Amino acid sequence: MIFYGKQNVNKVDIEAVVSVLQSDFLTQGPAIEKFEQYVAKYCGAKYAVAVTNATSALHIACLAAGLKKGDILWTTPITFTASANCGRYCGADIDFVDIDKKTYNISVEELEEKLINTDVKPKVVVPVHFTGQSCDMEKMYRLAKQYNFKIIEDASHAIGGEYKGHKVGCCEFSDMVVFSFHPVKIVTTGEGGMVLTNNKDLYDKLILYRSHGITRNQDLMTKKSDGPWYYQQIDLGFNYRMTDIQAALGYSQMQRIDEFVTKRRYLVNRYNDLLKDLPLILPYQIDEANSSWHLYVVKIDFNKVNKAKVDIFKEMKNKGVCLNLHYIPVHTQPYYQSLGFKQGDFPNSEAYYKEVFTLPLYYDLSYEEQDYIVQCLKEVLE
Template sequence: MIFYGKQSIAQSDIDAVVEVLKSDFLTQGPAIEKFEKYVAEYCGVKYAVAVTNATSALHIACLAAGLGKGDVLWTSPITFTASANCGRYCDADVDFVDIDPSTYNMSVDELEKKLQKAAVKPKVVIPVHLAGQSCDMDKIYKLSQEYGFKVIEDASHAIGADYKSAKIGCCKYSDLAVFSFHPVKIVTTGEGGMVLTNDKELHEKVLLYRSHGITRDPKMMTRTADGPWYYQQIELGFNYRMTDMQAALGYSQMQKVDEFVSRRRYLAKRYDELLKNINNIHLPDQNEDTDSSWHLYVVRVDFSKINKTKQQIFAEMKDRGICLNLHYIPVHTQPYYQKQGFKDGDFPNSEKYYEEAFTLPLYYSLTDEQQDYIVKNLVEVLQ
């Protein structure tokens, strides 16, 4: 079976984890800081904080940005629900900005129009770098300066990607950024995530929220420490700490991140060539300022022009040993968010995307021969 995504684990990754298992620290040890430092240096950002997953990273990034009750978070409807749920975790309201029909990322034009009309401006905007391609962050950041909101990049798909010749995660055009290290992502720690920022105050808040809101820093305490054992809880925080085993795996994986991304870019370009003359398939567009990490390769099909449904396409491809997927179901159509007042038709570009889109297999170890097999069968199934 050819899955849509798959981790790539080498013996060096296994050895790195075993080394930690034989060490004195399984959690809160030196592997965490080593991993954080490497990712920060790779991205060209001052601070990086490793956490349990990208959802917890989004949560504490929002808390650090001051999001709370009475505030509003805006994000894209075409994302995993975590990009919106993090706002609800903070007791804030959530709203959406429709996508650009070309890149499938948050539309800057729609964002600007919504900002101009909104009676209540967002406290936080979360652009999502879908499939590994950056949003138009320069324009979004300029709007943030004009309208006074914080920008948190949901870069879960985008480690290794570039925007205007800088690495995603450098936070040049944002206050914070978030990575995911889930197994189907480009780099994995099993489960894991990271928050990045250039702001020292935001970094200190993220560290605090990661670990129960507890500090041992004398400068943050309300009274002098009773002894070396002493700590204080000064905020309501969480246990969002990554283990040293995960961090060791992440550090080892990061040694190959450029190799992983290079292979994905090669396979994406090869899909472009193999599919460019196939009727009724629209290939993913790329903004000239971006160089995607290609976490996903999403195609769109106008099902009104073929005699099969999307369900039939998925079933027939699976029968041939190929698992397709779909990223994503528009968040505003989920029952939970419809209870918040959203309804079908609110974001038409996102809903049209959902009707037409599906994700082809793409991962580091996918071979050229497997890719040829995928394309051959897809063409046959679509006929």
């Protein structure tokens, strides 16, 4: 079977993990800081905080932003549910902004219109860099300054990507950026995530929330230390700490990130060429962004295809090719419908869901496998 994504772990990665296993520190050791500093430098950000996964990264980012009960978080319906759930973890309400019909990212035009016409403004907006392509962050940043909301970029798909000549993660047009290191992502730590920021106050809060709300920083304590053993819990935090084992894998993987992204971009160019004559609408890219291509999503032209999408999935699987779908609109999930959302609320996202699928794309995908995938699509879509 050809799956839609998988990791590439080489001998050097394995040796890096073994080295930590043979060291004195399996967690809360030097590998964490080494990994954090490397990612921050690569992206051009001042600070980075490694955590257990991107969901916990989004959670503590929301907490650091001061999101709480009575506040509201806005995000896109076309994302994994974690982009919305992070607000619910803080007791906040959630609302959505529909997607752009071309990029499938959150529509900045719809965002502006909603800000103009809605009395209750968001405390936090979470744009999602879907498939690895950055949203139009400069326009969103201007709106953030005008309407006084914080921006947390959900860049779970986008490490290695660029926007306006700078790496995604530099926080030029946001307060914080979140990465995912799940195995199907571009760089993996097994499970893992990270928050980047240029704000020292936010960084201190992220560190605090990552580890039980406990600090040994005298500047943050409410009274003078009793001795070198002393610590204080000054807030309610969580155990979201990444292990040194994971960090060692992540640091090793980061040494090849440009290689990973370059190969993905080449495979995308091959797809674009091989699929151009099929009844499919291929991914659209804005001039300001250079995607890192976590996903390759195509839309079926049902004016030319007389077959149900479910049948396309089944027939491709029978040929040994596993398609996927990213994502089911969050507002159509039962949990969010129980909060009052309903079918028809975000028509662009719902139309998108009916027409798209995700093709296999990963570093080890061979050209022969890619040619086979395309040949299967030709047979299934004819």
